[in-house]
Amino acid sequence: GQSLEQPSEVTAVEGAIVQINCTYQTSGFYGLSWYQQHDGGAPTFLSYNALDGLEETGRFSSFLSRSDSYGYLLLQELQMKDSASYFCAVREDQAGTALIFGKGTTLSVSS
């Protein structure tokens, strides 16, 4: 079957570093994406990893290990505005038409 596991909640303080892990088991795998969703808002794209290794985009980095079926999103220099839900999502087909989402991790950043 298909499953993506990520922690349901993470809390941290401003300025800290947080890592949100995602393990997956899917019928196909072409890449792992991360999306951010603020309360009442739409999911917005953060990053995509097709190959093993670390991708860095500003304060956010994403890592993938295909052999371990594992990835993580690393958020550095946390800010209050980073409080949101974070979803990992597996791209199951080459065309990118099948995106399977995890259940999301709610990140709460306090001052």
Added chain:
Amino acid sequence: DTAVSQTPKYLVTQMGNDKSIKCEQNLGHDTMYWYKQDSKKFLKIMFSYNNKELIINETVPNRFSPKSPDKAHLNLHINSLELGDSAVYFCASSPLRGTEQYFGPGTRLTVT
């Protein structure tokens, strides 16, 4: 200059009614999607269309019928609404083989 737009933003209706949600994207993308997000924030793909053709039809009751009049529009019609249909419905689009999906603002459907 909204990229992906949906109407209406809120929809409150009674069980048994039929309703439609409209989606338009001005990004020139070939592929459009409908997702359902339940009260626990679980986001699940319902349909995927590429260039007006149905690509993915997940296990969704046949009361849900998507229609794509052209590749910039993907509408969702729901017949005989049930309480369990209450959710936020997101439309999204992407280039074919693109790595990023662009989501609309969502339509919060409440069935009473």
